[in-house]
Amino acid sequence: MIKFNKPAKLNGDQLRQELKxxxxxxxxxxxxxxxxxxxxxxLDISDKDVSKAQSVIDAHVVKPSVEPTIAEKLAxxxxxxxxxxxxxxx
Numbered sequence: 001m002i003k004f005n006k007p008a009k010l011n012g013d014q015l016r017q018e019l020k021x022x023x024x025x026x027x028x029x030x031x032x033x034x035x036x037x038x039x040x041x042x043l044d045i046s047d048k049d050v051s052k053a054q055s056v057i058d059a060h061v062v063k064p065s066v067e068p069t070i071a072e073k074l075a076x077x078x079x080x081x082x083x084x085x086x087x088x089x090x
Contacts, residue, residue: 001034002050006041009062022056024049 007015016033019026024045026032032044045053074080 001042001044002047002053003036004041004043004054004057006035006039007057007060010035010041010060011062014063015057015060018056018060019043019045019053022052024053024056 012033012035016026019033026043026045034042036042041057043053068076071081074084
């Protein structure tokens with residue numbers, strides 16, 4: 001495990017993807033990327049990837065998540081807005 005300074009804003013899933021895109025070998029194991037709560041970000045990576053990982057961490061900007069629409073939420077369970085209206089008698 002190698003310790004880095006944690007970015008001011010961190011999205012672990014997003015950072016994990018950015019590291020993978022930079023060809024840094026990091027497994028999907030949650031413990032391979034660990035925030036110690038004391039401004040430390042620990043990565044289970046090879047020593048040869050330290051400078052590349054530092055570049056990725058320095059460039060890390062949290063992208064806002066997009067909340068799904070009501071129609072998208074209904075579609076995820078096999079319904080649509082008309083089905084909901086009919087079920088509610090509207």
